[in-house]
Amino acid sequence: MSQLQPRVALFVTCLVDLYRPTVGFAAIRLLEAAGCTVEVPEAQTCCGQPAYNSGDRVTAKEVARGVVDAFLPYDYVVVPSGSCGGMISHHYANLFEDDPEYRGKAEALGARTFELVAFLSDVRGAAALPVEYQGSVTYHDSCSGLRELGVKAQPRAMLARIKGVELREMAEPETCCGFGGTFCVxxxxxxxxxxxxxTRDIAATGAGTLLAGDLGCLLNMAGRLKRENSPVQVRHVAEVLAGMTGDLPAIGEAK
Incomplete structure (x- = not known):
């Protein structure tokens, strides 16, 4: 691997592609600022987690095989989602228990797959970009990012270096929001x-903006906040770290 200019493949995720492409563009900006060469493989698809969580191992395995083939040639795979990142790094190998060749490939891919902010912080030691975000924020720890990938301190440390940000912690930031992929269905x-x-915990902080690293969680909480007529804005943490808020509507707001 080239450590000076690593070749990074961005796994965009289905939700980012369909609902919030700016998260992908923010990820690219952050990765390039951290000295990475970034590519977005055109062959990428869903990570296979919906099928996997529903017990459809045949479909999940078929999807995983395609992801392995598309992403294995890169130095690193970076995902702006703990959920998809956890699927690739922690569950792919189990799908290929009867296929030694692809199990080995899946294990190799898993070892070089990282959630975006963890990669920036732990692997690249990236400093914050010279951006500002004026206002108070609270941060939700998504289940997969926290429990499978150990993403907790990294986003808070990077936010602390953004001028104008005031972090107000929830009483229970690690409690699940109830999305859980197919769980909410x-x-x-x-x-x-x-x-x-x-949302009650969020409101109690008095923060003006809710941040997280998983778009599924953010869409779920944004929908509930909107139904409750809450003034809290909802954004992916990458958008704030990359300075890509500006005129960009918050998640759940009309364009």
């Missing part, structure tokens, strides 16, 4: 109760 009443508890 299978158990809507439980999911609604969980996200309602979460």
């Amino acid at each position: 299978k158990y809507p009443e439980i999911s609604t109760r969980m996200v309602s508890d979460k």
Whole structure:
């Protein structure tokens, strides 16, 4: 691997591609500022997590094989989502228990796959860009990013270096928002109760902006906040770190 100018493949994720492409552009800006050569493989698809979580191992394996083939040639794979990052780094190898060749490839890919902010902080030692974000923010720790990938201190440390940011912690920042991929579809009443508890915790901070590193969580919480007529803005942390807020509407707001 080239450590001075690593060749990084950005795994965009389905939700970023469909709902918030600016997160992908923010990720590219941050990675290039950290000295990386960034490419977005055209062959990428879904990471396969919806099928995997639903018990459809056949489809998940087929999807994973394509991702492995597309991303293995790169020095690193970076994902602006702990959920998809966790799927690739922690679960792909298990799909190929009966296929030694692809199990080895999946393990190699998993070892070089990182969540965006963790990669910037832990691998590249990136400093904050000379950007500003005026206002108070609170940060939600997504389940996969926190529990599978250990993403906790990194985004807070990078936010602390952004001029104008005041971090106000929730009482329970590590509590699930109730999204959980297909969980919110299978158990809507439980999911609604969980996200309602979460929005109360958010409101109690008095913060003007909610940040997180997973768009699924952000869409879920933004939807609930909007239904509650909350003034809290919702943004992906990469957008703030890259200085790409400006006239960009918050998540859940009309363009």
